[in-house]
Each structure stands twice: as structure tokens, then as C-alpha cells.
Amino acid sequence: MGKKIAMETNQLAAFAMAQIDPDVVAAYPITPSTEVVQEFSKYVANGEVTTEFVPVESEHSAISACLGAATAGARVMTATASQGLALMNEILHIASSARAPISVVVASRALSGPINIHGDHMDISSIRDAGWIIMVAEDAQEAYDNIIQSIPIAERAKFPIITSYDGFITSHAVEVAEVLEKEEVQKFIGPKKPDYSVFDEKLTIGVLALQDSYIEFKRKQAADYDKVIDIVKEVGKEYGDLTGRYYDTVEKYMTDDAEVIMVAMGSTAGTAKVVVDQMRAEGHKVGLLKIRLFRPVPKDDIIGVLRTADAVMIMDRAYTYGGVGGPLFEEISAAMNDLPCRPYMANYIYGLGGRDIKPSHIRQVFEDGLKAVKGCGFDQQIKWITVRE
């Protein structure tokens, strides 16, 4: 069994990065992920890592430097959030099509405006079409575990990866986490074997591909991206063999016989488990499906769990203006179209800008679901909760 430590999740993320000891970290700090960069720079200053640390003047430069280093064959990491991730947007697309396995830690935060530094999933939702792998952690332990796993996932898939956890709620909370020794981490991730290097004379990076070839590039990228799901499972299993903590694309909590299943992501999943336990004790058949892999959508795993439910309550800590619901609701609704007979589905937009979601809110959502199952006239498909109206 590993050693148990307690530190703020941001510090824990920096600790995980130091154990990975990447070749290059180029970063620009932004709340609520500032401490990741700050703490990591201490490891650099103390000579505890061999990393080339590049302090840059913006997030656009940070991700550009990361991409440059990755194309030279380096193992590369950075950290950001919110508007910082938004500023990286241009390069995110180039990095994924360059098949650069960069690992980025994100303390998920609301997007301005109005200016808000607190946790929600708007930043990671806004870049879901950038071709990156996106994983979301429930708590400090999972944040640490995901960061370690991000390296083999990205390098086997040959795609860049974001591992996120909720800003402030998780990033600035101290929790107990069990950690590996640095040697164990090094053995698990293995040495970096570059697939290509910019120094290779026969290679062109940043090619021009117009009408005659662009779509073929995209077709190949799309096909390879779909393979990520199996790689996430494979690495999650190997990590479980090492630590006893097994991971899949989703986590099922009391879903097998559940009539009403809630779907949630991030720290809310933990609170929902508490409510599931309470309501199970009262005899209600409720359960939770936690989404760990947000991108690519683990469609088959989601359908496999939800197909037997009578009602599915999808919790989105993000919104897409003018969409048919929040990001998770849209994806899951589309995925469920394959079923001949769909369960009742509802969407709850909640907790934007860090608004607290309490067990009582979650209970109300489950009760809505139970009412729908009994046909008692619950008919509003998209609801905003935790909001004053």
C-alpha cells in the first residue's frame, strides 16, 4: 500500500508532475491552477526534477512552447484553467492534429464574463471539439491518479490530454490521497519513446493540406481518436494492478437495479454518492453514473448502464447557449438514440461559477426522477437549479 498524504489538490498535482519528471514544462499561471505551476517551479529550483522549465508570457505561448518541445520528442506538461485554456484554443487544434502527446492539468473554472474564478465545467466544455482527450476527476485521489495515467494514455493514443478537477472545490481543498513512490511512477509510465522528432530530416510538421488531402488527414485522426476509449481502459486496468485503484471510462455506483440514474461529472459525483446511500437506505432504487472520460464520449459504456433505467437525470455544470441542453445532456441524448426504447431523460444545469450544490438539491433531482417514473406529471426536460429566479 502506498503512502497517504494530505495536501491541497493543486500541490498534489505538482507533486504528481514532479514524479513524472517531464522533459519540458512551459507554463503561465492562472487561478485556480496557479499553485500547480508555483509548486512545480519549486521542484525545479530545488533540483528535484530534470525538467526544462519555461516561464512564458501567456497561455498561448505556453502551449506553443509545449507543442514545439513535443514535436522534438520531449515529454511535455503544463497547467491552466478558464480563460487560460481559452487563450490556448488556437494551438490546441494544431497539437491534436500534430499528434503531440502533451499532458495539461486543468483546474476547471467558469469562463468570464462576468469575471468569476470559481469552479464549473465551462472551460473544458468549450474546447471539447479540439481533438484532445479530456478526463475529469471527482476528488484529490482521482486527480493524482489521472495525472499519472495521462502520460501512458497520451503517448499510446498519440493525442494530447487534459486531466481536470474542479476549481477551488477540489483544487484548493486538502484531502487524503494515497501516492506512489517516484520510482514506481517512473516504472509505470516508462521512458518516453518519441514517435517522431522534428530533427528527422524526412519529416514535415505543420504541413499544408488543401482540398486534395485535408479530409483524409481528418478521417485518420477521427478513426484514431475513437481508439482512445480502449486505451483509457487498458491504462486504467494496469494502474489498478499497481495500486488497487482500478479505473474505467465511467464509474457505476449502485446502478445495476436502479430505476433512476443520475449522470454527473467531477466533485458533484461524490456528493451524489452520499445522497444515493441515503435514499437507498429509504428503499429508493437510485444510482449514479459518473463520467470520467468526457472526451471521447464513451458511448457504449454509457448506453450499457443507462439502457435499463426508467429515468436518467443528467447534471451539467456547464451550458451551451442555444443548444438543446448542457454538454453532457446533448452527448448522452445523441448516444441514447441507438436504443429502440429510451428512458425518460431530463437535464439539470447547476453550480455555474462555483454555486454550491448541496445534498438537498441532488435529492430533489432524484425525487423528480422517481415522480417521472411513476408518471406523476414531471414534464420539464431542462431545468436550472441552484439558481435564484
Added chain:
Amino acid sequence: MIENILEIRWHGRAGQGVKTASYLLAEAAMDLGKYIQAFPEYGPERMGAPMAAYTRISDEKILIHSGVENPDIIVVIDPTLVGTIDILKGVDLEKGIVIINSAMEPAVFREKLPGFKGKLATVDATGIALDTIGRPIPNVPMLGALIKVTNLLPLESVEEKLKHKFSEKFTEKIVEGNLKALERGYQEVRIDG
């Protein structure tokens, strides 16, 4: 209060070590094999602004990640907050515990907190801090008082944690001063009820 989880709310002002105290207690509890959570409430941060921090302690893994609604224990590091903000918000008026940084007797605060029938304690934490560390940072003596009032953990485990954590940041003299402050907070707290 949530089943099987002890919840503490710390009130103070930014710069008084509110966050440090909430973390220190949590980490000392972890060393005894407990599961913990500690987190401050972040707003627009500026020295002197009212702020709160929270500690959760449990024998089981803590899954809940929402704010603390019904704390079991309230620690008021800045007594000027009594009457300014509702320090009893969500507290069980019969079973709650309130500990206030003040040179005055607990009875004085009984009057200021009508309806509260739980345990009430005071300790001159600012005075102790000035004596022992030479600065008006009352968090550590408050932590000592909390240990005495609640018997949550042995004082020694908090001492150990404090020594370990503060040694990374401060001189030996400051660490010694803080250890003394912890001990005096523990000894000098007055408990009513």
C-alpha cells in the same frame, strides 16, 4: 452535521491564519488515520476581510464535496465578527459548540448569542499570541483551545504536526513560540456549559 462526519467552521479575517488552522487540524487528524477535508471559502481576498474555512473529519472516506451547512463546532478567531455576521448559521442551538477568541468570560457572549444553549468557551488567543510569538496571529492558541474543549485529538498529535509543518517555513524561534501558544490555548480556555 452529516452522518459520521464531524464538521468545523472557522470564522476570522484574512491574515489571521484561519486557513492554516483549518488545515493543521485536518492534517493532524490524518496522521491518526482519519479521513479529512479542509477548505477555505474564497471571495475577493484582502487582508482584514471576514472569511471562513472548514474542516471535516471522519473515520471513513469523505465523499461529500458541497459546502458545510450544519457545522458541529464553530471557532471564532476574530471576536468582532460576533454580531457582525451570523456565526450560529446552521448550528444546532442545543448541541453546538462555540469557541471565541476573547479575554472576556464566556457569559459575556452568552448574552450576545441569544437562544444558544450549547457549550461556549473563550480564550485570550490574541494575548497569548502576542506573548509567545510576538504577533497578533491567534490561530494556533485557538487550535489549542479547540482540542481542550472537544477532545477531538490528543494535543501531542497537533504539536507533532505543527512542529513538522511550521519547521518547513519558519525559524526555530517561531516554531517554539507557536508550540507554546498551542499549549497555553489548551490550558487557558474557559468553558461554560
